[in-house]
Amino acid sequence: MTDDATARAAALLKDHRDSIDRLDAILVYTLGERFKRTQAVGRLKADHDLPASDPAREAQQIARLEDLATQADLDPEFAKKFLNFIIAEVIRHHQKHQS
Numbered sequence: 253m254t255d256d257a258t259a260r261a262a263a264l265l266k267d268h269r270d271s272i273d274r275l276d277a278i279l280v281y282t283l284g285e286r287f288k289r290t291q292a293v294g295r296l297k298a299d300h301d302l303p304a305s306d307p308a309r310e311a312q313q314i315a316r317l318e319d320l321a322t323q324a325d326l327d328p329e330f331a332k333k334f335l336n337f338i339i340a341e342v343i344r345h346h347q348k349h350q351s
């Protein structure tokens with residue numbers, strides 16, 4: 253490869269990585285905001301003796317996210333695993349509020 257092609261590849265790689273870093277920041281801030289909301293839900297549930305988990309709501313969210321993922325060219329199985337992972341953590345937080 254020529255020096256020129258190598259320099260162009262390096263510039264392109266940097267551009268992709270800068271974008272990835274910005275997207276990672278969006279993900280982290282988005283998750284932070286989501287957990288703030290779910291913590292509030294957890295306190296509400298503990299105050300009113302409501303169960304930590306709501307499987308019917310979760311099933312709706314998973315179905316919705318699988319649809320969104322397909323539209324967004326994201327593997328729906330991955331989207332489902334990702335949401336289940338987050339929800340499991342939320343339920344763990346809710347259980348802490350209740351103990």
Ligand SMILES: C=C(O[C@@H]1C=C(C(=O)O)C=C[C@H]1O)C(=O)O
Pocket residue numbers: 290293304305306307309310313338339342343
């Ligand atoms: C946040 C809630 O609690 C749990 C966590 C959920 C979530 O992280 O989206 C969804 C359903 C519940 O199992 C809720 O009931 O809305």
